[in-house]
Amino acid sequence: MKKQLTFLALLLFISVNAQFYKAEILLANGETRTGFSELPSNRLLDGSFNFKTDEKGRPESLKFKDVSKVTVSTDNGNTFMFDNLAIRQVIKSFGKVREKTSKNKSWMLVRYATPEIAYYYAGQSYIIDKDGNMITKTTDNGGTWASIALLLKRPGEEAATSISAMTNGATIIGEESLFRKTAAAYFTGETKFIERIEKKEFKAEDLLPLVKAYIDYKKN
Structure with a gap:
């Protein structure tokens, strides 16, 4: 039970401290969504990233296989495409x-x-x-x-x-x-x-x- 609580606390910490950026997402089915996104990665255990349509909204998990392109923008005006x-x-x-x-x-x-x-x-x-x-x-x-x-x-x-x-x-x-x-x-x-x-x-x-x-x- 103690290990489960520790794991849940860790997940909560990661979620609260996750960095989101203004983003446009192109899904594999051709649909485009705009909002705020974490950066994608190629880490071994990563297969998804969080996205939310509103900055203060609830994040949803998007599987990498369902996303073709991610474009993020920073507050100072830099834009990056993945x-x-x-x-x-x-x-x-x-x-x-x-x-x-x-x-x-x-x-x-x-x-x-x-x-x-x-x-x-x-x-x-x-x-x-x-x-x-x-x-x-x-x-x-x-x-x-x-x-x-x-x-x-x-x-x-x-x-x-x-x-x-x-x-x-x-x-x-x-x-x-x-x-x-x-x-x-x-x-x-x-x-x-x-x-x-x-x-x-x-x-x-x-x-x-x-x-x-x-x-x-x-x-x-």
Whole structure:
């Protein structure tokens, strides 16, 4: 009984101290809802988050599988968008592109997006700091989310493709070579752009220059 009361007290504490932000929710069925939401996460035991239509209203639990997109706004005017997507892995080996797409989806933070391409961070969880900036977090124990995945998605693609990762200062042998092979596989068919990748114009831990170069390449 004592353990049950302790557990209930913990749940009450979490509920009372949960941080809500102005939000627009796009459900998997196409319905849009506006109100106040917690931030989604990819923590192991998380499968839902709280949402309420009124700031002082009673929260309801929304299952991640029922939500496609979450857009939150902070008091200082910053807006952040999350997409709930499967992760696709690609690699070019012996002239063939091999790929695998996850069965489960993950919440990804949109870092940059245009009609040509979207660039995402995917971590274990997300927090907004006191200055209104979004922080993508990894595990503290070297687990599955020890790095932040960097992903790309173009129109017509249902999954986001993992291109590289930020590894928090860790040295990964062959990281740049693997990044170039993966990026080349992702952009299969874009011969001139692949040449720039293979000439080591871009780096694994910062995809923004690659993304902007691709946008210019498609426009020209």
